[in-house]
Amino acid sequence: MQRVYFDNAATALDADVLPAMMPYFTTHYGNASSIHSFGRESKMAIEKSRKTVATLLNVKPGELFFTSCGSESSNTAIQCAVRDLGCTHIITSAIEHHATLHTVQFLASQQKCKVSYVKLTHNGFVDMVDFERILTSSSEKCLVTLMYANNEIGNLSDIEYIGALCKKYGALFHTDAVQTVGHFPIDLQKINAHFLSASAHKFHGPKGSGLLYINQEIGIKPLLMGGGQERNMRAGTENVANIVGFGVAFEYACTHMEEHRIYIQSLKTEMHKLLSEKIDGTAFHGDVSDNSLYTVLNASFPVNDKTEMLSINLDIAGICVSGGSACSSGVEGGSHVIKAVYPHESRVPIRFSFSKHNTFEEIELAVQKIATLL
Ligand SMILES: Cc1ncc(COP(=O)(O)O)c(C=O)c1O
Secondary structure, X not given: OOOEEOEOOOOOOOOOHHHHHHHHOOOXXXXXXXXXXXXXXXXXXXXXXXXXXXXXXXXXXXXXXXXXXXXXXXXXXXXXXXHHHOOOEEEEOOOOOHHHHHHHHHHHHOOOOEEEEOOEOOOOOEOHHHHHHHHHHOOOOEEEEOXXXXXXOOEEOOHHHHHHHHHHOOOEEEEEOOOOEXXXXXXXXXXXXXXXXXEHHHOOOOOOOEEEEEOOOOOOOOOOOOOOHHHHOOOOOOOHHHHHHHHHHHXXXXXXXXXXXXXXXXXXXXXXXXXHHHOOOOEEEOOOOOOEOOOEEEEEOOOOOOOOOHHHHHHHOOEEOEOOOXXXXXXXXXXXXXXXXXXXXOOOOEEEEOOOOOOHHHHHHHHHHHHHHO
């Protein structure tokens, strides 16, 4: 049976990535902290990768820290802003990834900070009036943590405007850019962000390879204590292969970004069109048009005995999608994003996420299978 992969919030490795990583598993296995030649080879590979990424994000290499994943990056930014920078008020939204939400909720439960959740518009954008109201009325040092793009419904935030408001009111700003890095051009000189989180497996790099940008004006202590790796910011022997993989995948993604964007957007547009035409009552979540990830389409379908288990039934039919967020699949209780934006939605949301490897034939096949199931 032909299998169709529409869960590209976890992507396949690009062709050049594994060959670039391989030597750091096999022949170049030195610990990057060692001063001998094996160690220096590894160190050089890490610094080359850092430089490549820094150039593409328009920051200094010294402002980038490789981590084990996007979740670690967000944990570090948020926890350290509270612990080391005196932030006692976190402003966030109810539709952040759990790496953000659970960190914020934990800190609040320990009475380390208070939390304000910005209002959301009817289709899941930050209500900027409410956001500015919270900033204006806070007398405490604020950390704003708002995602660049939502991984379930695809909405893209006006990150430059959010950054500008943070600057106006003296708040620190962390953005979870895990879904946008590698898919949209990012010039960190244009965004007033103090922290930014990224993750390689979203743009055809390896899993377990993250990045944290920390603006050079910001001085935090490490979250992971131990050795002095990553210029004393993150202890632990560096995963050289994964760091190399991050750099190679990111460079490739940035070089071919426009061509990939146009192709993947056309797949999403076709899926949207076919679902609307062929399946009566299909509803879409989030902003399906301009301010949206071209990689994500979130839909729900009229209820029958098949829709409750639709993602499982689709899997049996060979179509791999995510019900809500893949990062939280298996978690009871449905999507926190859909609940927050569409409190009256009783239907099961299905997230289709596309990559350059998908085809129009796959779109047609998936729509046909959904139509048959329904
Ligand atoms: C928006 C967003 N933030 C954070 C993460 C977590 O990244 P990682 O899986 O690298 O920890 C994900 C993962 O899917 C994500 O989509």
